Amino acid sequence: MKEHEIRPRELFDSFLEVARRDIDVYFAKSAEFVAVRCPACDSDQGRPSFVKHGMQYAECADCGSLFMSPRPTREMIDRYYRESESSRFWAQRFFPETAEPRRRFIFRPRAEVLNELLSRLDLPRPLIVADIGSGFGIFLEELRKLGAFEEVVGIEPSTDLACASRDRGFRIFEHPVESLNASDLQASVLTSFEVIEHLHSPFDFLHSARRLLAPGGILMFTTLTCSGWDIRLLWERSKSVSPPHHINLLSTEGLERLVGRSGLELVEIATPGKLDVDIVGNMLEEDPGTPLDRFSAYLLRHRGAEVRADLQGLLQRHCLSSHVRVVARAPCAQTSHSQTKSRP
Numbered sequence: 001m002k003e004h005e006i007r008p009r010e011l012f013d014s015f016l017e018v019a020r021r022d023i024d025v026y027f028a029k030s031a032e033f034v035a036v037r038c039p040a041c042d043s044d045q046g047r048p049s050f051v052k053h054g055m056q057y058a059e060c061a062d063c064g065s066l067f068m069s070p071r072p073t074r075e076m077i078d079r080y081y082r083e084s085e086s087s088r089f090w091a092q093r094f095f096p097e098t099a100e101p102r103r104r105f106i107f108r109p110r111a112e113v114l115n116e117l118l119s120r121l122d123l124p125r126p127l128i129v130a131d132i133g134s135g136f137g138i139f140l141e142e143l144r145k146l147g148a149f150e151e152v153v154g155i156e157p158s159t160d161l162a163c164a165s166r167d168r169g170f171r172i173f174e175h176p177v178e179s180l181n182a183s184d185l186q187a188s189v190l191t192s193f194e195v196i197e198h199l200h201s202p203f204d205f206l207h208s209a210r211r212l213l214a215p216g217g218i219l220m221f222t223t224l225t226c227s228g229w230d231i232r233l234l235w236e237r238s239k240s241v242s243p244p245h246h247i248n249l250l251s252t253e254g255l256e257r258l259v260g261r262s263g264l265e266l267v268e269i270a271t272p273g274k275l276d277v278d279i280v281g282n283m284l285e286e287d288p289g290t291p292l293d294r295f296s297a298y299l300l301r302h303r304g305a306e307v308r309a310d311l312q313g314l315l316q317r318h319c320l321s322s323h324v325r326v327v328a329r330a331p332c333a334q335t336s337h338s339q340t341k342s343r344p
């Protein structure tokens, strides 16, 4: 998979441009922004790092997470995702135009990863899976194809997207996960992809998700991490550091602490990301003046595809890619469940 297969350059740049204009519309009242503690480890040791598009990012001196602070209130963020032009752009143009490559390169492999987890973890029955932020329901379709679950459910607050998935026969909760209760759903598996980085409070999100898990059920989520190669190299120049969308770029150490604070047990953390080297290479191609350390610039300018692929493999194996996957488990009443705990 290459960056431009799932994020065609012109389309992605148009999206970022629309998002930049939205900042002036939805986040002009920066006096109402609230300072926050580290969203990962709850430390108050956030140190200002840089300002991007008028928004301040801080780095946690305890766990190394990168996060926006002060940040818009929860209400401002909710309104933005409900009404903004960039949300419409994403739903009506960006996602539909990239849906099939995303199914092939992202959603189907995710379903396969989940299938592999099912084969080695003892999960509560009946086997119910719910995808948080199920969008157009492409991942729900891939989950259904596995044939492993007794029910496949979506959680999607957007009415348009919820309707699109219902038409294909899925039960959809049309609410944010924070408004659902244990009586609504007790899932064996919850999934959440690329959600955490957008939220006012990742802790509230995980804490709420925990309520919807049956004892011993697992949550698998992915997000961006500032521990990864491309974000660490490019830092404020990284397109992944994109206010107002990506406001939490938590370190892998911070994610481990966040999982623990939320009352979940870490099963595993891995960075299966495939794009770090490609992203930095593309950035250098677009802007040859991109400041990079001498070694990385030399490698990208003068070495071929084999070296790039080997480097990406090394980043994946050692938890150093900026795309991270976390599997965490709700505590069991009994402790007899088989469980793996590894940190590749």
Ligand SMILES: [Zn+2]
Pocket (backbone or CB within 6 Å): 038, 039, 040, 041, 042, 043, 060, 061, 062, 063, 064, 065, 254
């Ligand atoms: Zn921290």
